[in-house]
Amino acid sequence: MMYGLLKPAIFALDPERAHRASIRALGLLPDRPVPAFDTRLGQEVAGLHFPSPVGLAAGYDKDAEAHSAMLGFGFGFVEVGTLTPRPQAGNPKPRLFRLVEDRAVINRMGFNNGGQEAAARRLAKRDRKRGLVGINVGANKDSEDRIADYAAGVERMAPLADYLTINISSPNTPGLRQLQDEGALRDLLQAVGGARGDNGPPVFLKVAPDLEADDPERIARVAIDEGVNALIVANTTIDRPDSLKSKQRGEAGGLSGRPLGKKALAALRAFRAASGGQIPLIAAGGIESGADAEARIRAGASLIQIYSAFVYRGPGLAMRIAGDLAQRMEEEGVASIADWVGSE
Numbered sequence: 097m098m099y100g101l102l103k104p105a106i107f108a109l110d111p112e113r114a115h116r117a118s119i120r121a122l123g124l125l126p127d128r129p130v131p132a133f134d135t136r137l138g139q140e141v142a143g144l145h146f147p148s149p150v151g152l153a154a155g156y157d158k159d160a161e162a163h164s165a166m167l168g169f170g171f172g173f174v175e176v177g178t179l180t181p182r183p184q185a186g187n188p189k190p191r192l193f194r195l196v197e198d199r200a201v202i203n204r205m206g207f208n209n210g211g212q213e214a215a216a217r218r219l220a221k222r223d224r225k226r227g228l229v230g231i232n233v234g235a236n237k238d239s240e241d242r243i244a245d246y247a248a249g250v251e252r253m254a255p256l257a258d259y260l261t262i263n264i265s266s267p268n269t270p271g272l273r274q275l276q277d278e279g280a281l282r283d284l285l286q287a288v289g290g291a292r293g294d295n296g297p298p299v300f301l302k303v304a305p306d307l308e309a310d311d312p313e314r315i316a317r318v319a320i321d322e323g324v325n326a327l328i329v330a331n332t333t334i335d336r337p338d339s340l341k342s343k344q345r346g347e348a349g350g351l352s353g354r355p356l357g358k359k360a361l362a363a364l365r366a367f368r369a370a371s372g373g374q375i376p377l378i379a380a381g382g383i384e385s386g387a388d389a390e391a392r393i394r395a396g397a398s399l400i401q402i403y404s405a406f407v408y409r410g411p412g413l414a415m416r417i418a419g420d421l422a423q424r425m426e427e428e429g430v431a432s433i434a435d436w437v438g439s440e
Contacts, residue, residue: 099410128168148172177232204349357382368396386420
């Protein structure tokens, strides 16, 4: 209710200014207690216990400033970043656009962040008992060796992370998605594996939804071969569905939110079929309700992540989705969320 009252004032602000204001506001407030989840929602994924399958995707808490607060709003896990080895300003403004009529967002942020060292100082102080925090790492735009950037990021952030995400799927850093090509991907994951070491945290790989027919099988095969612990499917899309109504629909960048839902679900099903359940999948893109979350889980996702829907529906969305899932499980007599995974 509170978010509903504040939303008109928030949406009157430039989207990026509103985003920064929300981060600053969270920093001024005491952390809420972490809620207790229905035990049926808990499961083990990649050797970690996730108390709820509903997580916050990377992009909101870019610089690891609000992860503790977001765990208090009922996210089962929070992913910070994307963080690059060196600070970078990102792309020129304006670079973030609300498509209100479509409940969507277009961004071309370009990995704007204060760098891994600044974030590491904050993360070193976190109370790890509050919940799981993943760290999403990327390469600097002007890097001469992007694979080396990822390896450096993994080495630096591994001691601070419950899991690491390798983000090679943003459309806003030129040439980044080329790292999804088979040879480059294998070289990258081998470098990341060496940097993580034998006792490092699990490594997840975030992929794009804009795929050729053979991409899921090829990417899944390389990921499994190189010991990746989970795939996040998927990042934003460069496609523009004909259904878009907002006047900002022609802005360049990655589209997220409700219009991404069908494409992201199709990508998830393709990776599930390609991997045969050999690697856990995390669904992202266009999830805004308990029904959406259930559909992704039944299609093969062990976990889900939200961000754009959180912008439109408020920070209580994570708990509402978790509650909806628990209610559906109660109605169906399902003992564990894991029993739903891939059941469609």
